Amino acid sequence: MLLAQCVLLLALQLLSCRGEFFSSTSGLEKLFETEVLLLAELQHYVNEISQHAEALQSEIDAIRVEHLNAADGIDDYLNNPVNAFRLIKRLHSDWETFEGSVTTDSSRSNYLDAMARLRGNLSFPSQDDFVGSAIALTRLQQTYQLDVPELASGILNGVKYGTAMSWQDCFVLGQHLYALRDYNHTVPWLQQSMQLLREQSYGSESASLDFMEAVVDYHREMGAHDSALSLVNHVLALEPDQRSHLLEARQQLEELITDGDKNGLLHLTARRPGDYHESREFRMYEQVCRGELAPLPSKQRDLRCRLWRSRLGYAPFKLEELHLDPPVVQLHQVIGSKDAESLQRTARPRIKRSTVYSLAGNGDSTAAAFRTSQGASFNYSRNAATKLLSHHVGDFSGLNMEYAEDLQVANYGIGGHYEPHWDSFPDNHVYQEGDLHGNRIATAIYYLSDVEAGGGTAFPFLPLLVTPERGSLLFWYNLHPSGDQDFRTKHAACPVLQGSKWIANVWIRERNQDNVRPCDLERGQEISLHYRDFD
Incomplete structure (x- = not known):
């Protein structure tokens, strides 16, 4: 009974702390180190007491198994989105419960004092981290x-990567999705939570059945009558006499299902008209990320792969044409693993939440939910690796790199993504003082890491998916030769499913690029205008 009560409390309590870790995998190592120290303190306390040893030791053992499994590959462990969520969830809620379980014990003082010292010096996830994950x-x-x-x-996609989630993990996730009014996702996670709870040794105890009754109310309020009825029948099968009050609820649910009742939060919160996430464009983007949309064979047959010889004396690079109009090309093995790792090391101490230009058109930038990553910017003169990136882009494109923005190194965290967007600025964009070099004529992306699953660069209108390949360079023009936006180049960073995605962005402005890409006599933008207001 004590164990059941303890695990139920784990699912219900939350911890408000500081920091942002969900938007980059780079900071998760700090959370892992935090949990190592917290685990040691809790073990010390458990060794001094006996009253709560069984309940607490079971939790310690479960976490330690994860740490032991992660020891052979800490990066693989932390780059897994399920593992990252569970790590954040434990530090966000479970450890608060451990503290609460000892507040009435006479030997709690040493443990709580030690925890207070650790909290002043270690990294903890915030509410934003928990919700973000x-x-x-x-x-x-x-x-x-x-x-x-x-x-x-x-x-993930049929491949077993990490430790399974507990019923508490699934419930807390469902509870927060409910708070976010994402009821369509709430229902399956609550269903999974209750299924896992049924499979536990204490799943048939009264405390667990009380909890299941509470979850029935969630489902009824949302209008998920089938899920509510399934739970009611399960509880009644185990304690028919003690739970006779549920007989009326069962009859009501059966009548609602028979009548096809559509009342409930699930049916009242349909997405608003004009919601981008319900648009045809967004569905195309998701299809490209899944590999379900690709260029027609007729458009691919003229694509070529060839060797491109650098004017700077480097060995020839392998150039692959990915799309002809607009041109999108990928150069392979442009930089080595040492330079890629050096750029990551340079960026780690400085990265912070990535921002986007404000839609108000006033030149300001802000963090946005549709872009979850962390980045840091550097002048190309920073070191040999950053200079090399500038030299390669300038050499390949012929563009004047004096008018390139600072290099931006970015890392994508748990499910990190950047929804479809243009790199070029709209006609009403306000250029700030000192930023008068014109629009972004071209984009180059260096992939600084491989990504095990997901994380591709998607062009929904082409349609084209580029898989990250460490050391390669992806290049395209954002503007027509007339200087007008090429709306076909809308692109996105697909969510990272497994792994850690590191890239380096190079954005080149259009000032003094006339010798390389002279302006056409005709604007020629009609070919892409269709995609400006694509639904």
Whole structure:
């Protein structure tokens, strides 16, 4: 009974702390180190007491198994979105419960004092981290059409990557999705939570059945009558006499299902008209990320692969044409693994939440939910690696790199993504003082890491998906030769499903690029105008 009560409390309590970790995998190592120290303090306390040893030791053992499994590959462990969510969830809520379980014990003082000291010096996730990691899991679920039971089991696209989620993990995730009014995703996670709870040794105890009754109310309020009825029948089968009050609820639910009742939050919160996430364009983007949309064979047959010889004396690079009009090309093995790792090391101490230009058109930038990553900017003269990136882009494109923005190194975290956008600025964009070099004529992306699953660069209108390949360079023009926006170049960073995605962005402005890409006598933008207001 004590164990059942303890695990139920784990699902219900939350911890408000500081920091942002969900938008980049780079900071998760700090959370892992935090949990290592917290685990040591809790073990010390458990060794001094006996009253709560059984309940607390079971939790310690479960976490330690994860740490031991992660020891052989800490990066693989932290780059898994399920593992990252569970790590954040434990530090966000479970450890607060451990503290609460000892507040009435006479030997608690040493433990609580030690915890207070640790909290002043260690990294803890914030509420934003917890919510961000929960949203990221549902983003992966939706984008890649993942099955909830498989995702909860640590299976991503049919591959077993990490430790399975507990019923408490699934419940807390469902609870937060409910708070976010994402009821369509709430229902399957609550269903998975209750299924896992049924499978526990204490799943038939009264405390667990009380909890299931509470979850019935969630389902009834949302209008998920089938899920509510399934739970009611399960509880009644185990305690028919003690739970006779549920007989009326069962009859009501059966009548609602028979009548096809559509009342409830699920049916009152349909997406608003004009919601971008319900648009044909967004569906195309998700299809490209899943590999379901690709250029027609007739458009691919003229594509070529060839060797491109650098004017700077480097060995020839392998150039692959990915699309002809607009031109999109990828150069392979442009930079080596040492330079890629050097750029990551340079960026790690300085990265912070990535921002986007404000839609108000006033030149300001702000963090946005449609772009979850962290980045840092550097002048190309920073070191040999940054200079090399500038030299290669300038050499390949012929563009004047004096008018390139600072290099931006970015890392994508749990389900990290950047929804479809243009790199070029709209006609009403306000250029700030000192930023008068014109629009972004071209974009170059260096992939600084491989990504095990997901994380591709998607062009929904072409349609084209580019898989990250460490050391390669992706290049395209954002503008027509007339200087008008080429709306076909709208692109996105697909959510990272497994792994850590590091890139380096190079944006080149149009000032003094006439010798390389002279302006056409005719504007020629009609070919892409159709995609400006695509629905």
